[in-house]
Amino acid sequence: MADVRGMKMRFLNAKLTSKLSIVLFGLVLIFSAKAQGGPPPGGGGGGGPMGGIGLPLNFLQADKDYKFPDDITKYTANDFLMLVRRTDIRSSFYNSDMSATISMVSVSPDRGTFANKQQIFRRDKDDAFLMLMVEPESRKGQGMLRVDNNMWRYDPTSRKFTHTTLKDTYENSTVTNNDFRRWQRSIDYSVEKLSTGTLGNYKVVIGELKANNDEVPFPYLKMYIETDRKIVLKIEEYSLSMKLLRTAYYTQYVQIGDSFVPTVQIFQDGLIPEKRSQVTYTDISTKPLPDYYFTKEYLERVSQ
């Protein structure tokens, strides 16, 4: 009898210990999250800056079930934010890897016209990408790698990695490193104002967005989204002083599975309108990529 009571007590103790463990584990998680910075001041849904803090838990799920209004004049701020989320998801590849060839032509009044070609390998679920310069021949082997919130440039001549950020411009053009990454504007911004209009032949909802935190490069955005296909056609990016810094035009899309990839992107400088770049994606593939592609060792090896 005493043995049974003892066993019961041990069983109860074990149950209590396991429950306590769960509570303690939960507390540890909460405090860990707080120690990592927690949500930014002013909300932001636990999302982070362009620096690559993970996606919210229901990021993909909530999108699937969302019903958008049929009439574009009926869009609310929440509807528009969900529309931005839809464009974020559809322009990215969360269920597969992606590789493509990127051709870039940049025009600048100071430097003239220059063109280059890169190969890109993306793993959007990890917010990682690898980019390798293919042309011109003199720059072949140069590369850029983003993984685990870190980003490096590699120069095969000096055999050195240098730290870079998503905010840096790419090759002194109007393109930033951030333009090669997955989109996550619905995490970083909140909707301030909505209107409707037309862009060419397309009816669009125009949303004015404000950054949720002070670490995203562009504090204000104006997004023009076509509601029928739910794709972004144009984005105006503004400075803290509300001056137009850059206009991005997404003129062509290609559907690959569930994704809509903007294959032709034009970026025009807001301060020097004559300065612009065109980025064209070709040879897009969603075949799985080996894990070692997203390592510094591979970039070093493949650049030789």
Place this chain on the structure above:
Amino acid sequence: MRLIHLKLAARNVRRQPHRTIALGGAVAFSALVMTLILGFVNGMDLAIQDNVTLYSGGHVLISGYTASWSGRLQNRFADDNVAKTVGSTNSDIRTVSPIAQSRATVVFGTREIQLTLRGVDWAKDQLYHDSLILAKGYWKGLENSRTMLMSAQTADRFGLSVGDQVVVRLNTASGQQNVTDYKVAAIYDDGAAGGMNMAFVAFGDLTADLNMKSNEQQQIAVFLKNSTDAEKAAQTITGELSSKGFTVSRGSASNTGSSNAAPSPDSSTNADSFVSSITGTGQDASRHLLPGTTLYYVSTIQELAGEIGSALGSIRWIGYAVFILMLIVSATGISNSYRMVLLERTKEIGMLRCIGYKKKDVFSSFIWEGILLAGGAALVGVVLALPIGFGIGFIPFNPHGDFGAALVQGHLRFAPTLSQLLLILVFVTIVAIAAVFLPARKAAEVVPVEALRKTA
């Protein structure tokens, strides 16, 4: 020493002028080259320190980095106690002033240029008022808000003149993009400032552009009475800040006063690599700090001038090597010449010994001859080097070239110290004594009767 030795030595030096000129010329040339090298290296050293002081805004810099809500370090801090503590540490401090600066793209029409924009409190400034020469405009014009002091090089490239409006694009302290307008109020002669290409605006305007609060700053610049005291002052400041609980790193020493210890950067680390060492740049590194944690980094102009300074160190060592080589050649020449002199004067030495000269008198007269010849020649070399050095100082060089930072107003500065000149004279004389020593000893050992018999 007896005067007779000196008189005899002087007579012997004058006796064979051609040999004296040949030997003395070689020694004088060595001394001349060494004086020029030391003088110019010294001048470049001073010029670099002056120019780096202009670049950095002070002799000691205290940079503050605060972890944001996401744990990322941002170059900003808001703590008045830091400036107060720094100000109270050293009596040789002239000024303690806040500094803000940013890499910015300045746009004019369709042209753009990347340069460093520095915020200066014009009301308190002494450094730039004293050091920069305005090519166009007036200091008074910079007291107006949203005005800019630009280098002549940038202004020429853009075709800008006083009164023109430029657009400035920069990142705020947290990394957001911002665009503002400035009016060019004055243009400074960058050739007279070591080829510096920095643009200056009012401190308040720049902190507003950087989206910093009124009590926030990025750096504290300490301007000392004497720049050579910078290392000592930096150590004192580091120690004082640490003792008050601030987390401070400097050079090889890391002084941690708070519980949030920062890893110590190595001695060559500058502020940027200091940040990298905290936040991590390796594939396995994604360290984040607790929001609000502030770290300080103390640097000196000697560290900032390190790279150019080390190049000067190489030049200095090459100079020493050339000097030593020339001295060896001269010493060999002197030694050989005095061996010949010994043969020529054997009869004379014998006669001197016969009339009462002792061994040590003969030895002394030889040594004094060497001292007079080499010392005199070195003095001539040093004296000749002065007008040559100051003359070279008038030749204009490109202030934007590789050694622009080592120039003063586009010219080399010739600044040998008295101790260096004395050292050259003493060193040359010692070498001459060493070279003459053996022939002098042999001369002293000459047996008078034998000498007279052999040369009869």
